[in-house]
Amino acid sequence: MADAHTDIRPTRLRRAWNSDIAWSFRHTPVAMASTLVVVVLVLGAVLAPLIAPHDPFNPATLNLMNGFTPPGVANQFTGDFFVLGTDDQGRDVFSTILYGMRISLFVGFSAVLLAMVLGVTLGLLAGYAGGWTETIIMRIADVQLTFPAILVAMLIFGIAKGITPPEYRDQMAIWVLILAIGLSDWVQFARVVRGATLVEKNKEYVQAARLIGRTPFAIMLRHILPNVLNPVLVIATISLALAIIAEATLSFLGVGAPPTKPSLGTLIRIGQEFMFSGEWWILFFPAATLLALALSINLLGDWLRDALNPRLR
Amino acid sequence: MLAYIIRRVFQSLLVLLIVGLVAFSMFAFVGDPVDNMLGQERTQADIERLRQQLGLDRPFIVQYWRFLEQAAQGNFGLSYRQGRPVAEILMERLPATLELAFISGVLALFGGIALGIFTAIRRRGTAANMIMTLSLIGVSLPTFLIGILLIYVFSVELGWLPSFGRGEVTDLGGWTTGFLTASGLKALILPAITLGLYQMTLIMRLVRTEMLEVLRMDYIRFARARGIREKSVNFRHALKNTLVPVITITGLQLGSIIAFAIITETVFQWPGVGLLFINAVQFVDIPVMAAYLMMISVMFVGINLIVDMLYFAIDPRLRVDRTAGGH
Numbered sequence: 001m002a003d004a005h006t007d008i009r010p011t012r013l014r015r016a017w018n019s020d021i022a023w024s025f026r027h028t029p030v031a032m033a034s035t036l037v038v039v040v041l042v043l044g045a046v047l048a049p050l051i052a053p054h055d056p057f058n059p060a061t062l063n064l065m066n067g068f069t070p071p072g073v074a075n076q077f078t079g080d081f082f083v084l085g086t087d088d089q090g091r092d093v094f095s096t097i098l099y100g101m102r103i104s105l106f107v108g109f110s111a112v113l114l115a116m117v118l119g120v121t122l123g124l125l126a127g128y129a130g131g132w133t134e135t136i137i138m139r140i141a142d143v144q145l146t147f148p149a150i151l152v153a154m155l156i157f158g159i160a161k162g163i164t165p166p167e168y169r170d171q172m173a174i175w176v177l178i179l180a181i182g183l184s185d186w187v188q189f190a191r192v193v194r195g196a197t198l199v200e201k202n203k204e205y206v207q208a209a210r211l212i213g214r215t216p217f218a219i220m221l222r223h224i225l226p227n228v229l230n231p232v233l234v235i236a237t238i239s240l241a242l243a244i245i246a247e248a249t250l251s252f253l254g255v256g257a258p259p260t261k262p263s264l265g266t267l268i269r270i271g272q273e274f275m276f277s278g279e280w281w282i283l284f285f286p287a288a289t290l291l292a293l294a295l296s297i298n299l300l301g302d303w304l305r306d307a308l309n310p311r312l313r
Numbered sequence: 314m315l316a317y318i319i320r321r322v323f324q325s326l327l328v329l330l331i332v333g334l335v336a337f338s339m340f341a342f343v344g345d346p347v348d349n350m351l352g353q354e355r356t357q358a359d360i361e362r363l364r365q366q367l368g369l370d371r372p373f374i375v376q377y378w379r380f381l382e383q384a385a386q387g388n389f390g391l392s393y394r395q396g397r398p399v400a401e402i403l404m405e406r407l408p409a410t411l412e413l414a415f416i417s418g419v420l421a422l423f424g425g426i427a428l429g430i431f432t433a434i435r436r437r438g439t440a441a442n443m444i445m446t447l448s449l450i451g452v453s454l455p456t457f458l459i460g461i462l463l464i465y466v467f468s469v470e471l472g473w474l475p476s477f478g479r480g481e482v483t484d485l486g487g488w489t490t491g492f493l494t495a496s497g498l499k500a501l502i503l504p505a506i507t508l509g510l511y512q513m514t515l516i517m518r519l520v521r522t523e524m525l526e527v528l529r530m531d532y533i534r535f536a537r538a539r540g541i542r543e544k545s546v547n548f549r550h551a552l553k554n555t556l557v558p559v560i561t562i563t564g565l566q567l568g569s570i571i572a573f574a575i576i577t578e579t580v581f582q583w584p585g586v587g588l589l590f591i592n593a594v595q596f597v598d599i600p601v602m603a604a605y606l607m608m609i610s611v612m613f614v615g616i617n618l619i620v621d622m623l624y625f626a627i628d629p630r631l632r633v634d635r636t637a638g639g640h
Contacts, residue, residue: 163343
């Protein structure tokens with residue numbers, strides 16, 4: 001995205017644009033705090049194999065005797081110590097959270113990327129081409145908007161599950177999730193980009209580009225796209241929080257990441273079973289992590305929206 | 314105006330046709346019914362005969378039309394999992410979901426409007442600020458976590474309210490209700506709060522924004538200048554004009570209440586259509602999924618249509634705008 005800017009604008013402008021954001025960032029404590037939380041969590045997820053004290057998915061290193069160890073207390077049989085305790089199978093909760101976050105973040109980022117590419121492309125097309133293309137694309141968007149995204153995602157998940165053969169279902173679950181959440185979320189991008197394109201396409205610089213004989217494809221990609229990217233960035237950030245929550249919800253409902261490859265939602269689903277018997281930590285820590293992640297990305301998105309364009313409020 | 318209504322009805326029918334196409338495609342492309350119905354020892358002739366019996370050899374468009382005909386009569390075939398007619402199962406489960414959605418909707422509407430007015434009038438008060446901050450957290454909290462939190466506090470720790478099921482229900486000739494027994498009412502509390510909370514914060518924030526906007530208007534200032542009592546200004550002059558967008562949004566939210574009931578019903582093991590749907594997704598029970606999709610889209614489209622009509626009925630300015638060509 002930054003490359004598109006450098007292509008058409010002088011560096012002086014870009015520097016000004018950057019410093020504007022930087023100034024706002026330095027003067028918003030909430031933005032700094034939530035960035036810190038996001039960075040720490042993302043780093044933890046990315047570096048999980050290095051940081052995690054245990055490998056929760058290697059059965060050889062698991063000891064059933066370690067099951068239900070409370071957080072911060074040594075196990076009464078083995079004497080092993082776990083920062084956030086263990087679950088019923090003796091898996092270290094801290095490690096499962098790190099690995100679970102990897103899956104949650106991977107699904108979230110990929111789904112938003114899919115939704116963004118799809119939505120921006122269709123939005124540009126609809127706005128620039130107009131006519132029948134626009135009518136068809138926006139009609140589909142309207143129909144899909146009638147239904148809540150989470151319902152659309154569930155349906156896509158169900159259909160995809162029916163199509164894949166049973167022996168591949170666990171393997172494919174992550175990709176199906178990305179597809180389901182991505183396809184359920186493109187409408188937002190398409191609507192905003194179409195609206196912005198309608199405004200931009202009548203401006204002088206686009207007319208000039210048309211006059212010198214640039215192809216419609218080049219005009220859309222090199223001229224209009226860079227100028228409609230600000231709202232796209234804001235929507236992408238807020239969509240990321242929504243996608244992570246959607247993934248957690250689907251996994252919690254048992255129509256998402258399988259227990260063999262648990263995401264934060266799957267961990268919460270597992271932990272819920274032990275809520276009644278008093279092993280609160282199996283549920284609490286994954287839930288708190290999910291909340292911290294979603295809340296700080298949300299706050300970051302709010303700040304970004306105000307900083308990039310006050311009119312969007 | 315009549316032309317507008319006709320156009321909207323036509324659009325709604327188009328949406329239903331498209332959704333029907335999606336539902337039918339699920340039948341046509343996910344799994345093979347012939348495979349499901351014939352045992353291991355089948356010949357090519359058996360397969361051909363069954364395909365002919367089921368009408369699967371006809372063109373796609375003919376099959377689609379037959380599907381629509383059957384669907385319009387509420388016939389979606391047998392559930393792959395339970396082997397009973399899907400319509401029967403749905404009807405059995407529907408009262409539970411509708412009762413839950415109704416109570417949550419009422420809670421969200423009245424709670425949201427009351428809190429919205431309060432936070433708008435006492436804009437600078439401590440209590441209002443606290444409510445606004447809480448609502449921000451409420452919006453970021455996923456529905457299923459709210460449910461788990463409520464279960465933890467009120468069922469596990471305090472032991473006041475049940476954590477699952479509908480309690481005792483009374484059968485009123487095909488409609489099972491939980492409204493008439495104490496255990497039924499108690500079982501309703503936690504799921505209703507879980508489902509209604511998100512919508513309530515949404516309505517509250519909307520009412521507050523609208524109210525603040527209206528309170529800045531000239532006619533409010535004029536009403537104050539005329540010496541009309543504050544209460545009368547707030548409720549008779551200001552509130553009336555904030556309600557139009559609130560009704561639209563609330564109407565549209567009704568649809569999402571029914572959809573989000575899927576999550577709440579799973580958390581509380583509430584025996585409604587949402588839980589039925591999620592189980593159908595887990596076990597790839599296509600007829601149930603298709604029937605649920607059709608049922609919920611009829612509801613959504615119907616609600617949207619009614620909200621559009623209401624908008625016309627409530628705000629006369631719209632009618633003038635449309636006929637004059639609008640902005």
